[in-house]
Amino acid sequence: MTSFLPPAERIWWNEPVGRQELIWIGIALTWCLIMFAMMPIWHVYGKQNLSTEAYQTTPAAYGARVQEMIDKYTVREEAGIPVVHPPAGSDVYMLGRLWQWWPILELEKDKSYRFHLSSMDYQHGFSLQPVNINLQVVPGYEMVINMTPDQAGEYGVVCNEYCGIGHHTMVGKIYVEDK
Ligand code: CUA
Numbered sequence: 001m002t003s004f005l006p007p008a009e010r011i012w013w014n015e016p017v018g019r020q021e022l023i024w025i026g027i028a029l030t031w032c033l034i035m036f037a038m039m040p041i042w043h044v045y046g047k048q049n050l051s052t053e054a055y056q057t058t059p060a061a062y063g064a065r066v067q068e069m070i071d072k073y074t075v076r077e078e079a080g081i082p083v084v085h086p087p088a089g090s091d092v093y094m095l096g097r098l099w100q101w102w103p104i105l106e107l108e109k110d111k112s113y114r115f116h117l118s119s120m121d122y123q124h125g126f127s128l129q130p131v132n133i134n135l136q137v138v139p140g141y142e143m144v145i146n147m148t149p150d151q152a153g154e155y156g157v158v159c160n161e162y163c164g165i166g167h168h169t170m171v172g173k174i175y176v177e178d179k
Contacts, residue, residue: 050135050145050147052135052143052144052145053144054141054143054144055144056141056142057141058140059118059119059121059139062093062095062116062118062142063120065116066093066094066103069086069091069092069093073087078104078173081102081103082104083103083104083106083175084103084106085106086105086107086113088108088111088113089112089113090113090114091114091116092105092107093117094115094116094117094157094172094174095120096117096118096124096126097119097120097121097124098121098122098166099159100170101126101157101159101170104172104173104175105173105174105175106174107149107174107175107177108149108176109149109150109176109177109178109179110148110150112147112148113146114144114145115144115147116142116143116144117135117143117145118138118139118140118142118143119137119138119139120139121139122163122164123136123137124161125159125160126160127157127158127159127160128155128156128157128174129156130155130156131155134160136161137161149176151176152177152178153175153176154173155173156172157172157174158170158172159171
């Protein structure tokens with residue numbers, strides 16, 4: 001029997017369902033339900049799916065708040081990019097734009113931050129390495145993530161959403177200090 005041919009019985013929907021087909025439906029349905037259950041489970045126990053909040057904003061409004069933090073807490077510069085050390089527990093900001101993650105943040109280990117993220121122009125992809133945390137960064141929306149870095153070191157931010165000719169140069173940095 002093949003599905004390329006018309007059914008032998010015209011009233012095919014009254015035919016009994018084949019055993020193999022029933023098994024396949026059963027397997028597929030079971031797998032669907034497992035995946036469905038995994039969504040909330042992975043959200044709670046997984047290490048990558050973050051609980052983000054999203055707010056509407058504008059590039060101008062968001063840019064102004066990033067600049068405010070930079071003006072207050074810049075401690076040095078690296079290749080023309082300010083390195084900002086905001087107080088532990090505060091709101092920290094990063095923006096994506098062609099083709100930069102701005103500024104470089106310096107955070108403290110085991111301190112909680114409200115990390116804000118938005119784009120100044122197009123869609124970018126925030127990818128934190130090596131921990132592989134990925135977030136979409138979209139202009140007009142501000143994402144807020146409550147985070148507590150638990151390992152000191154230097155983290156790289158790469159853009160993983162193609163955004164034009166300089167996409168591959170769009171790299172940033174977050175330092176986590178052990179104090
Ligand atoms: Cu920004 Cu690719």
